[in-house]
Amino acid sequence: MGKEEIQQITRRTTRSFSSSSATGNEAVKTKISESYIPTLKDLVFGGNHLSYDDLLSSFPTRGVQISQIVHLLGPLNSPMLPIFIYGGASTGKTSIILQIFRHLNRPLVYASYRTCYSPCLFFESILNQLLLHKKNAVNGYSSSKRCEKPSDFVNLLRESLLSVIGDLKVNSGKLSSNKLPGQPNGSMVYLILDNLELVRNWDKSSTILPFMFSLYDILKMPEVGLIYISNTSPDTYYSNVGYVEPIPVYFPEYTEEDLRQIFLRNQENRKLYLSFLDVVLKPFCRVTRRVDELSTAFSSLFRKYCEPLNDLEHVSYEEMKRRLFSHFQPHIALSLNEIFQVPSWPPLEVESNKEKKRKSSIRKSGGCEDFAELDFHMSTSAKYLLISAFLASRNPATLDASLFDSTAGSDSHKRKRKASVKSLEQKEAAEQELLMKGPGTFPLERLLAIFQCISSVVEGPLDEENENDVLRFESGDSGFMSDVLMQLSSLCNANFIIKGGSCPLEGSTRYRSMITEDMALKVARSLKFPLPNYLYRR
Numbered sequence: 001m002g003k004e005e006i007q008q009i010t011r012r013t014t015r016s017f018s019s020s021s022a023t024g025n026e027a028v029k030t031k032i033s034e035s036y037i038p039t040l041k042d043l044v045f046g047g048n049h050l051s052y053d054d055l056l057s058s059f060p061t062r063g064v065q066i067s068q069i070v071h072l073l074g075p076l077n078s079p080m081l082p083i084f085i086y087g088g089a090s091t092g093k094t095s096i097i098l099q100i101f102r103h104l105n106r107p108l109v110y111a112s113y114r115t116c117y118s119p120c121l122f123f124e125s126i127l128n129q130l131l132l133h134k135k136n137a138v139n140g141y142s143s144s145k146r147c148e149k150p151s152d153f154v155n156l157l158r159e160s161l162l163s164v165i166g167d168l169k170v171n172s173g174k175l176s177s178n179k180l181p182g183q184p185n186g187s188m189v190y191l192i193l194d195n196l197e198l199v200r201n202w203d204k205s206s207t208i209l210p211f212m213f214s215l216y217d218i219l220k221m222p223e224v225g226l227i228y229i230s231n232t233s234p235d236t237y238y239s240n241v242g243y244v245e246p247i248p249v250y251f252p253e254y255t256e257e258d259l260r261q262i263f264l265r266n267q268e269n270r271k272l273y274l275s276f277l278d279v280v281l282k283p284f285c286r287v288t289r290r291v292d293e294l295s296t297a298f299s300s301l302f303r304k305y306c307e308p309l310n311d312l313e314h315v316s317y318e319e320m321k322r323r324l325f326s327h328f329q330p331h332i333a334l335s336l337n338e339i340f341q342v343p344s345w346p347p348l349e350v351e352s353n354k355e356k357k358r359k360s361s362i363r364k365s366g367g368c369e370d371f372a373e374l375d376f377h378m379s380t381s382a383k384y385l386l387i388s389a390f391l392a393s394r395n396p397a398t399l400d401a402s403l404f405d406s407t408a409g410s411d412s413h414k415r416k417r418k419a420s421v422k423s424l425e426q427k428e429a430a431e432q433e434l435l436m437k438g439p440g441t442f443p444l445e446r447l448l449a450i451f452q453c454i455s456s457v458v459e460g461p462l463d464e465e466n467e468n469d470v471l472r473f474e475s476g477d478s479g480f481m482s483d484v485l486m487q488l489s490s491l492c493n494a495n496f497i498i499k500g501g502s503c504p505l506e507g508s509t510r511y512r513s514m515i516t517e518d519m520a521l522k523v524a525r526s527l528k529f530p531l532p533n534y535l536y537r538r
């Protein structure tokens, strides 16, 4: 199920609306949608009934999470504790919860902070759905209720929930005597609140999240089920403020094997698609494991992969694979560049209590636990760029020549000369000054020079991708340079590097690295790059 489909539910696109669209007559369409009166049926997902087996097979590798959630929701009409579903972007959280509701055919209200980006929009979206109110030209596209403050929202929410639950109870009574198709099951109503991690972007007063999490205690309505969805772990939200902590359900990031299963489902020619995945999955997984991004890239790449098929009818399977690959290979790098992305979400790992304690002590000591647990899915060159920026901010520019000479940092201990007391003092003073100033700024040229030097002194065998990058950089390949600039811009967007003002003398833009040493070391470790050898220390 795509995002559009999910959004359709939130918009409650009605059957009358969709049937009218077949006529192509806008006037008729508008009229019908305006005269449409929503009913309790609009509170369920709709569509054909989805069996449990079909639910499982629609989401390969998510059986554990599906059964956990179904178990937590409990049998029909049973009260539940709030649930907190979390995991990285595009790990299936939204689609799966909505399809579970399609399977159960229970009433739900879905609101996402991605589309409702202010408290007002969010509150009103929930109330509109509960009050079966549809915005249209007749009502001037206005909401059922105007609501900005949490206190107003609670009162209106309670009122509308009571009314809906009352109707659902009457409906359930009728249902048991006379089975009506499409009617919701049971008299519980579930509020699904998605993309909580986005609230912090606009809620500067930090009151909305605690308020959302205390809804269970405030409402005290056993007929209401609360389901929170977030990209970030529960650790990033609760701070012992006294509300019932929701039960966590973790959606781990997909492994390469998981993604193979996900992309293989629904494939007519599994053998052919498998040979395609054998070529693309590994390089793409290094850049992203987001199903949405991969599926966009794979759908066009697979068409390319299949192009020569007509001419290969009479060749052996192995020969066919070989020829398809050589035809297709040039397209992989292009497509990889298109989906380059830097994750900007904090840790998403199931943690033991010990781990939690460790993290809270890091937090107390002012450390940056987000970075400690960040998982990196960046291209190799982006990682080098990140390290280069870190070095440029950390080290004095005057030391670049000595640190990045032909022998590089790998044998820096050999280069140590006996320093005079005076030069030691000078170094100490320079370091003190550096610490006081925080990370320094640097021009683009310096970043690129460091990048070029460090990406050519990798320990151990270079992988093919990286080797090509370095060769292309050294030969001044302009396409590659634009890739590097694009990656720099992505790192800036993710706030790993920030653009400072331009230097009045040079007139060029200066940059500053914003990552901690821990994070830089982690990135370096993933590249087997000996970062400590390049750090300027006393």
Ligand SMILES: Nc1ncnc2c1ncn2[C@@H]1O[C@H](COP(=O)(O)OP(=O)(O)OP(=O)(O)O)[C@@H](O)[C@H]1O
Pocket (backbone or CB within 6 Å): 001, 002, 003, 058, 059, 060, 061, 062, 087, 088, 089, 090, 091, 092, 093, 094, 095, 096, 195, 230, 231, 262, 291, 292
């Ligand atoms: N296990 C899976 N099997 C099939 N499709 C999947 C699976 N996991 C994710 N998808 C697909 O990936 C796309 C993104 O999923 P979805 O929007 O549910 O992710 P999400 O975790 O809610 O992401 P976000 O945190 O960005 O909101 C959807 O089209 C979904 O159907």
